[in-house]
Amino acid sequence: MALETRLLTVREVADAMRVSPMTVYRLIKSGDLEAIRVGRHFRISEGQVQGYLDAQTVRGGSWPSD
Numbered sequence: 001m002a003l004e005t006r007l008l009t010v011r012e013v014a015d016a017m018r019v020s021p022m023t024v025y026r027l028i029k030s031g032d033l034e035a036i037r038v039g040r041h042f043r044i045s046e047g048q049v050q051g052y053l054d055a056q057t058v059r060g061g062s063w064p065s066d
Helices: 010-017 021-030 046-056
Strands: 007-009 036-038 041-045
Touching (some): 007 010, 007 046, 010 021, 010 041, 021 041, 041 046
Antiparallel strands (some): 007 041, 036 041
């Protein structure tokens, strides 16, 4: 990871994604979102957040079938 990469707190990621911090912790625990542990806290790189969001993006024709 490059030193100029910005690291975000769980709260910052939750606010950016408009979800609760608990949702972010669940994503980290499940391995869906990579994080760095600093003491008792987690930090998530902006690139990891963007990668997660890109992977979750729904494009035309990719809706689940009923």
